[in-house]
Amino acid sequence: MVTDPPMFLSRLLGRPVRSSDGVRVGRVVDMTVLYDIPHPNVHRLGVGRGRRIRYLLPWRLVQTYSDEELSLPVDRMGLSAYATAPDPNLEDRELLLAWDVLDTQVVDLVGRRLSRVSDVFLMSGSYGELEVAAVDVGAGSLLRRIGFRRLGDRFRPVAVDWAALHLTSRRGHLVQLATADTALHRLDASELAELLPRLSADRAVDVVRSTHPAHSAAALHASHPEIRRRLLHLLTQQELQRLVDAASPTLARLLTELHATPTPSRRYLRTSGWRVRRPPKAPPEASPPADDGERS
Numbered sequence: 001m002v003t004d005p006p007m008f009l010s011r012l013l014g015r016p017v018r019s020s021d022g023v024r025v026g027r028v029v030d031m032t033v034l035y036d037i038p039h040p041n042v043h044r045l046g047v048g049r050g051r052r053i054r055y056l057l058p059w060r061l062v063q064t065y066s067d068e069e070l071s072l073p074v075d076r077m078g079l080s081a082y083a084t085a086p087d088p089n090l091e092d093r094e095l096l097l098a099w100d101v102l103d104t105q106v107v108d109l110v111g112r113r114l115s116r117v118s119d120v121f122l123m124s125g126s127y128g129e130l131e132v133a134a135v136d137v138g139a140g141s142l143l144r145r146i147g148f149r150r151l152g153d154r155f156r157p158v159a160v161d162w163a164a165l166h167l168t169s170r171r172g173h174l175v176q177l178a179t180a181d182t183a184l185h186r187l188d189a190s191e192l193a194e195l196l197p198r199l200s201a202d203r204a205v206d207v208v209r210s211t212h213p214a215h216s217a218a219a220l221h222a223s224h225p226e227i228r229r230r231l232l233h234l235l236t237q238q239e240l241q242r243l244v245d246a247a248s249p250t251l252a253r254l255l256t257e258l259h260a261t262p263t264p265s266r267r268y269l270r271t272s273g274w275r276v277r278r279p280p281k282a283p284p285e286a287s288p289p290a291d292d293g294e295r296s
Contacts, residue, residue, distance in 0.1 A: 006133060009097055009120035010145050012065070017047045020063075021075040028070065029053050030098040033132055034091065035175045035182070038163035042122070042130040043094060045070075047079075056089075057082040062128065093175050095167075097132070104169040106135065107198045108160050109183050109191070114198045118142040121159060134159040166195065173203055177210040185211070189218035193279040197227050205234040213246035221251055222279050232259045 015028045030046035030053060045062060048054035057079070063071045072079075088096075095101065097120055105116050115137035123131045140155030166184055167173055176182045184207065187195065192211065196204045196219065208216045208231055220228045220243070232240065232255060240259050244252040 006121040006123055007130070008136075008141065009102060009122060010141065011067075012122070013098055015065070015067075016069040017045075018069055018071050019076045019079060020071075020073050023076045024069075025072075025076055025079060026054055030096045031059070031130075032056070032090065032094050032096055035093045035095055035172075035179055039131050039133055040162075041125075042097075042132070046088065046096070053084050053088045055079050055082045056084050059130065060128075093179060095172055095175060100169045100172045101135065101167060104167060104172065106137070106160070106168060107166040107195060108137075108164060109166055109187065109195065110164045111160070112194050112198075115158075115160070118145070119157075121157075132162050134161050135165065136160075166199075168199060168203055173206065177206060189215060190222050190279070192216075192219035193222040193227075196223055196231065197279075201230060201234060205231050208235070208243075209239060213242040217243045217247040217251055217255065220255070221247075224279055227279075229258050229261070235259070 009031070012031070013028050016024050017026055017028060019025050026047040026049055028045065029048040029051060031042045032044040032046065033040040034043050042059045044056050045059050046053040046056050057072075061072055061074065063073045065071075090096070101117055101120060103117060105114055107114055117135045117137060118139070119136040119141035120132060121134045121136060123133045125131060136157045137160055138155055138158035140152040140157060143149075143152030143155070145152075163183060166176060176184055179185075184195070192207070192215070196207065199207065204227075208220070211219070220231065223231075235243075240255065244255055247255060
């Protein structure tokens with residue numbers, strides 16, 4: 001079976017969009033997806049000028065798309081039903097591919113690495129749909145986007161499956177935390193401990209708060225002691241108590257003692273060594289018993 005080669009999001013952005021009455025109503029500013037399945041289809045098309053989205057319309061209304069332009073089956077007056085003012089009203093689990101994904105940092109949950117998205121791979125379907133398959137974290141796509149096409153073509157794409165990503169953009173991060181079936185919520189305690197130092201402190205503590213307390217406690221137990229200490233000091237007393245109640249007596253005592261230990265008042269910096277402090281190969285404390293609790 002022959003499949004079409006993937007399309008690049010960056011090559012769709014900026015293309016003119018023409019209505020059925022022949023009027024050019026703007027350019028492609030962004031596209032959205034619903035973060036609810038491993039490889040979602042493009043949900044809506046953002047049309048406007050510059051970076052401002054003036055119309056946000058269902059992708060099914062796109063009649064044709066080519067290297068030159070996209071055409072719509074509605075006239076300019078009909079687009080008023082899809083006008084956005086002043087900002088697009090997104091659904092709960094809707095992400096903007098250019099704004100929330102492109103050029104943002106992501107964590108490859110399989111490769112255990114932090115990368116930056118240089119482009120998004122889109123696969124075209126038989127009925128005009130576009131599926132988000134993966135992202136490119138290689139240098140080639142970035143070089144092509146900034147005008148060094150020949151140099152960029154020397155680099156092979158470095159594709160990371162969409163289903164294996166954790167987005168660190170604010171909306172992407174929060175949408176994934178709120179989605180029960182996201183890859184994040186399928187990580188075991190040791191995998192979660194590997195993820196935490198690759199996120200900023202506020203993102204990492206969001207993960208701790210959103211995960212089942214017994215699972216979060218086990219992940220903190222497996223983390224590097226410095227990571228564990230910093231995250232515990234970002235939790236409120238009530239949030240700490242949820243972890244303590246779900247942990248074994250030994251681990252509960254450790255968490256309580258670390259939370260009570262004063263922490264330096266200096267400001268936290270990403271460059272202070274947070275990301276390089278990976279979990280130790282053998283945790284210094286005894287592993288918590290297996291009956292600490294079930295994951296949600």
